[in-house]
Amino acid sequence: MIWSKEETLTRQEIEEIQLTRLKETVNRVWEKVPAYRKKMEEAGVRPEHIETLRDLAKLPFITKQDMRDNYPFGLFAVPKEELVRIHASSGTTGKPTVVGYTRRDLAMWTECVSRIAVMGGAAKEDVAQICFGYGMFTGALGLHYGLENIGATMVPSSTGNSEKQIMYMKDFGTTLLVATPSYALRLAEVAYQMGIDPKKDLQVKIGLVGSELLTEAMRAEMHKLWGDDMLVTSNYGMSELMGPGVSGECRYMDGMHINEDYFIPEIIDPKTGEVLPPGEKGELVITCIYKEGLPLIRYRTKDVTRLIYEPCKCGRTTCRMENLDGRTDDMLKIRGVNVFPSQIEEVILGVEEIGPHYEIILTRKDHTDRMEIRVELLKATDSYRELEAVEKKIKSRLRVMLGLDARISLESPNTLQRFEGKAKRVRDLREGI
Amino acid sequence: MFIKQLSVFIENREGRLEEVLQALKDSAVNIVSLSLADTCEYGLLRLLVTNPEAGQEALKGAGFSAMLTNVLAIRLSHQVGKLQELLQAICGENINIEYMYALSTGKDDASIVLKASDLRKAADALAAKGVEIVTSEEIQAM
16 A cells, blocks of 8 residues: 555656755745855855756755754754754764754654555554654654554553563554564564564564664564564654654565655765765765755765665655665774674674674774674583584674674673664774774 | 483673572572583583473573583492593494593492483493493482
């Protein structure tokens, strides 16, 4: 099923909507947001220079730093009394980034999430359990309103108390789970510990996972624990742009459909800022063209992907963004090699003797980076030889994947920390040179 | 004829061994004999206990990776050269010994626990020599 007719427009129709809305948005920020006008003046561009969609490239980028510099409301395009909701990022580094919504913004958000939920298989009959933390984080409330809008029965269980989460699933007949991929795996683990087999004793058949990367290895692990018939799709968004609902996967799982009547995607070379031709991989830049409260223009997401414009088998004509490899700011540089934690995850999930949880610890000694990876041994053994073989297997696969050596630390099951929100799997303890 | 040995994976970290012992104590499983090697990162703790199944359950419940392995327990008299004779019998059959450790039966003997590449063949070779094998019933009663 397709939720809205806007998802099946012709390219020409989409672009007409985009151009009209882009012009309106640029005019509005020029009038209402001094910080934007200043940036545009510095770049030598005025609203009347935007005549075609290609002219978007003339506009300056907005980064997370701009949001911090204008903390809390400096980039908002409406007076505060027009706002009906405020959310904020966790702000682990420095001030949080604050986002605000007008009534129309919330309606748009709900519409966007309804679309991606339906794409991921959700319907009115579903009992949807949201295992994201409710609060300042956009994930929970965003998914909540979007799913409620399509008529699903909402179970706003939030995070924490995993045993109770499983009890709700069983007693309420939850069919749809919203969580980070790592928390979804954790919940399955808890169910097994309680003597409940998620495949047989629970009815969860849809997983809408987000807020963290969903790698193919992670998806396979989800199927292993929750059942092969579970439809596990990823969706994408970030609070700066709105929250979840910017894009999502349909059941063909060949990239995430972008809600293009609300967002214009571009791919740039992260070093030069040049726009790359369609199909090339680079940093995703998003322009919000229908938001009133905080209409970010050319926001640098730091996410690396490529855009696919061919129509999808599902019937939607919207542009898709390939599932992410990682964020440019998640990328680790180890002994000069670029490493995405998702690459390490892929190796770990492929080794059946160990569990899906891991921790990467980076240290530096004698000017050399050292990487240690802690994993949990699931397979019981009576043989040192077998333990060594497991270590060797992980090491050699990492060497093939990354060209790097790592120390592998085997641990007992359930020793590594579990995460209910975004998993923090990297500890970078490198100091000095 | 074989005895079920409890094998537990433990990280080489303060307090881990104690946690294993606590779990066994809580489920009233008595330890008859044990072996633990001095290694860097982790070790395998091997235990003969009065109730291996209950011990394994208790350890799994406490989050340990634990399994049961078949081993042979052999009663030897306290005499010079006895162990050597016994090994000769096993090695003569081209059987590899993977590990062995002492078993205290509380009597005046020098018993051992051993794991071999082919446990059945090792047991047969020893039986042919007239070696006395300790049964799991005996272990349970210890």
